[in-house]
Amino acid sequence: MAGTQQREAVTKPTTGKHGNVLPLWGNEKTMNLNPMILTNVLSSPYFKVQLYELKTYHEVVDEIYFKVTHVEPWEKGSRKTAGQTGMCGGVRGVGTGGIVSTAFCLLYKLFTLKLTRKQVMGLITHTDSPYIRALGFMYIRYTQPPADLVEWFEPFLDDEEELDVKAGGGCVMTVGEMLRSFLTKLEWFSTLFPRIPVPVQKMIDQQMKARPRKLPQKETKEEEEEDSDRRRSRSPRRSPTPRRSPNRSRSHSRHRERRAASFERDVDRERDRQRKEREGKDRDRDRDRDRAAERERRRSRSLDRGAERRRSRSRDRRRSHSSTREKRSERKEREKERESESERERSRRKEREHKERASGGERERERSKDQRSKGEGEERRHREDRKSKHSSRSRSREKRHKSERSSRSRSREKRHKSERSSRSRSREKRHKSERSSRKHSRSRSRSRQDCGEEKSRKCERSKERPHRREPSNGREQPRSASPEPDDGTHGSRAGSP
Numbered sequence: 001m002a003g004t005q006q007r008e009a010v011t012k013p014t015t016g017k018h019g020n021v022l023p024l025w026g027n028e029k030t031m032n033l034n035p036m037i038l039t040n041v042l043s044s045p046y047f048k049v050q051l052y053e054l055k056t057y058h059e060v061v062d063e064i065y066f067k068v069t070h071v072e073p074w075e076k077g078s079r080k081t082a083g084q085t086g087m088c089g090g091v092r093g094v095g096t097g098g099i100v101s102t103a104f105c106l107l108y109k110l111f112t113l114k115l116t117r118k119q120v121m122g123l124i125t126h127t128d129s130p131y132i133r134a135l136g137f138m139y140i141r142y143t144q145p146p147a148d149l150v151e152w153f154e155p156f157l158d159d160e161e162e163l164d165v166k167a168g169g170g171c172v173m174t175v176g177e178m179l180r181s182f183l184t185k186l187e188w189f190s191t192l193f194p195r196i197p198v199p200v201q202k203m204i205d206q207q208m209k210a211r212p213r214k215l216p217q218k219e220t221k222e223e224e225e226e227d228s229d230r231r232r233s234r235s236p237r238r239s240p241t242p243r244r245s246p247n248r249s250r251s252h253s254r255h256r257e258r259r260a261a262s263f264e265r266d267v268d269r270e271r272d273r274q275r276k277e278r279e280g281k282d283r284d285r286d287r288d289r290d291r292a293a294e295r296e297r298r299r300s301r302s303l304d305r306g307a308e309r310r311r312s313r314s315r316d317r318r319r320s321h322s323s324t325r326e327k328r329s330e331r332k333e334r335e336k337e338r339e340s341e342s343e344r345e346r347s348r349r350k351e352r353e354h355k356e357r358a359s360g361g362e363r364e365r366e367r368s369k370d371q372r373s374k375g376e377g378e379e380r381r382h383r384e385d386r387k388s389k390h391s392s393r394s395r396s397r398e399k400r401h402k403s404e405r406s407s408r409s410r411s412r413e414k415r416h417k418s419e420r421s422s423r424s425r426s427r428e429k430r431h432k433s434e435r436s437s438r439k440h441s442r443s444r445s446r447s448r449q450d451c452g453e454e455k456s457r458k459c460e461r462s463k464e465r466p467h468r469r470e471p472s473n474g475r476e477q478p479r480s481a482s483p484e485p486d487d488g489t490h491g492s493r494a495g496s497p
Contacts, residue, residue: 025145031111032194040100068131075099076168130163146196153179
């Protein structure tokens with residue numbers, strides 16, 4: 001009850017935050033997680049397949065509500081750290097890995113969504129599940145500056161809502177105790193939180209010591225019951241007492257009256273206190289009932305949402321299955337039709353073969369008769385063809401012989417004619433040449449005779465001249481003697497023809 005009132009009365013921290021944007025401290029890619037845990041988260045099929053489909057803040061919150069049952073980084077029994085010491089110990093988170101928990105997978109999924117201040121406040125003040133609040137506080141512890149952690153956690157340090165933080169159960173603590181361990185301790189099961197600077201850690205330790213730790217309501221109720229029992233034990237009891245003297249009876253009676261008045265007052269006080277406790281219990285029950293009703297409503301809403309999603313998915317699957325079934329049925333029908341058609345064709349072929357076998361003998365007989373008739377006709381045709389070929393060959397031979405003879409006779413006649421014409425032409429040419437040669441020889445002889453006569457005449461004339469000139473000059477005698485051989489030669493030439 002007090003925790004819910006505190007959650008409702010919480011205000012947003014103001015230091016270091018402007019607007020709705022929430023700043024990140026440290027490594028903006030790894031969220032300051034242990035490398036072993038981060039590698040196991042990124043390689044887990046739950047994170048890669050199922051959480052990949054979740055795209056909004058509300059879907060991740062619903063997933064936390066249904067799936068998270070502890071806040072330990074590893075699942076129970078998946079990581080063996082026995083016999084490891086030093087840097088390979090289970091506290092350091094180094095060495096052998098295991099199956100990473102759904103809580104840390106969802107925590108890193110929240111980091112990938114880059115939450116705003118309003119969303120983080122919605123996580124840490126959520127009323128449905130304490131594990132949603134635990135993951136919100138853990139998100140603050142990993143991503144916010146160390147100087148702002150006290151201002152984030154201070155309104156919730158006395159929160160009495162309980163949760164089991166260990167895998168497999170066995171470590172129940174309140175939200176306030178968990179936040180105190182976040183602030184004062186660096187270790188969380190088998191991993192480490194981001195380190196807080198030494199001056200900031202000293203300031204946080206001083207504030208935690210100066211702040212009185214509130215006891216839970218159960219312990220206060222038990223202490224009040226013990227006080228009432230003590231008061232009842234102190235009340236007067238009737239016990240046998242020895243007889244007293246009459247002088248002391250008055251003082252005893254007064255003392256008894258005082259005790260009775262005080263007892264009645266105590267009884268009245270106890271009754272008032274019990275009545276108030278009953279009224280408070282009734283109020284708490286009513287509030288618890290209202291809370292349970294609200295939780296059931298939200299759960300029913302979330303269940304309805306999940307059911308709607310499942311129904312839509314199932315509808316889609318049914319549609320897809322129905323479409324696939326229809327396709328399969330159509331394929332089967334087609335195959336059946338093809339098989340029936342093939343069977344029909346086979347039956348038709350068998351009937352045809354049977355009929356053919358039945359009518360095969362008659363057909364063979366008819367074929368043999370046809371073949372015989374065809375053979376006889378072909379033989380006749382061959383004979384006729386041979387005769388026609390022989391006749392045509394003989395005729396062609398006769399024609400060839402006649403044509404050859406005619407061509408030979410023609411060629412002979414042409415040759416004789418050509419030879420006769422050539423001989424006549426050659427004779428004519430010879431006669432002509434002889435005639436021309438005779439004419440030339442005659443003309444030459446005549447010309448030579450004329451020349452000889454002229455020469456003889458000249459010689460005679462020359463002879464006559466020297467005879468006339470002899471007494472004067474005797475030098476011209478050899479000249480007169482010389483024409484004589486000329487007359488001889490001329491006569492020989494003239495007589496030769």
